[in-house]
Amino acid sequence: MKNRKVTIFGMGVSGLSALRLLHREGADITVISQGKVDFWPNLEQILKYVPREKCYSQEEIKLDTELxxxxxxISKKHPLLKDIKVPIWSEIELGFKxxxxxxxxxTGTNGKTTTVTLLGEILNSMGHSAFVGGNIGIPLCDYPFWKKKAxxxxxxxxxFQLEAMESFKSKVAAILNISQNHGERYDHFKDYVSAKLNITKNCESFLYTNEVPYKGPGKRIDLSDIEMDWDLTNFKIPGKHNLKNLYVIYEILNILGLDLKKAEGTLSSLSGVPFRMQYLESDFPLCVFNDAKSTNWDATLTAISSVEGDIYLILGGQKRGKGDSILPHLAExxxxVNKVFLIGETTDSLAREIGDEAFAISCYKLETAIEEAHKESNGTLIFSPAFPSFDQFKNYVERGEAFSKLIMGES
Incomplete structure (x- = not known):
């Protein structure tokens, strides 16, 4: 990479990580992001690695780069990338080198964060040092700075990450499931499926489930017939969907040739993932689960089916443009669910489709939804939005933290 002309397009968490690594490697770096440079929120960090004159708004530059x-x-179809003849890599592809x-x-539409987290916990508990990263929030380009080898x-x-892979290779690749998602990015469902299937390129072993619309090479497992030689009485994370996630982990460990009995001994220590059906211990009159990571209908349907009794659901967020209608899922x-509290940009459209003001309360704001839910005295409150967070929050983490604080009575 030394002296190679590299442009980093998008200066979020992964872009900043790529910048740090490329700076270490001596690349000739230019960075581009949205908005006026002087107003970039992480400009101070960026300027540690690249001079101000190499920072550009995407509206004021024509690309002159080798990579x-x-x-x-950011989609590869962005106008700034039109007709360029150089490689386009994700941060993952760079880190892989x-x-x-x-x-x-x-990968998968749902469950991937939980599966990756639990697999990392199991491996570390077994004494196998694991670096857990990627879309979960820790860029792969952070790994070269780790003090110990994983x-x-x-x-x-x-x-999105899988769209821009070139030579990335995995020992085991797994797809948990694929269902309609990211209508704002993909014109057709087949395009979304195709992006997911990029994970199969160059992998040594490929594992997929019956919930993936794919027929081809690899090991297919049936999630309707889960068979594990483990005693699951110590596995405390709720929901059938988490048993499915665990089954995929079991099969991955089997492919790796690791000691399954030793892995079984780690199950009692597994704690799950923040904002994915996370139980909140509080003084709220209802039992509360924070499922703020839900950005699609399948995730929310999974959440509400994992709990018994009276359920009150907080639903809504940023419109996607495709697959937003609640009608195909309303009967389920x-x-x-006893009552739905609607929030976000989707409030009015969902309320019109539901057409039942006693069942669906238009709240718009998360604070209002929680106030309405507080009037109920028995049952479970689930915050599982089914839509992206960007209408009112920076990301799903900020959304989840805001919900937890409101439930706990924190300002």
């Missing part, structure tokens, strides 16, 4: 490192939030351990790569690299990969929601 583009593309943020997952500096990895010295076998990679376990996991025995395994466990990566959560999104369809009404089967499980």
């Amino acid at each position: 583009v490192i593309l943020s997952p939030g 500096y990895v010295d351990a076998p990679i376990i790569a996991i 025995e395994y690299i466990v990566l959560e990969l999104s369809s 929601i009404k089967k499980h």
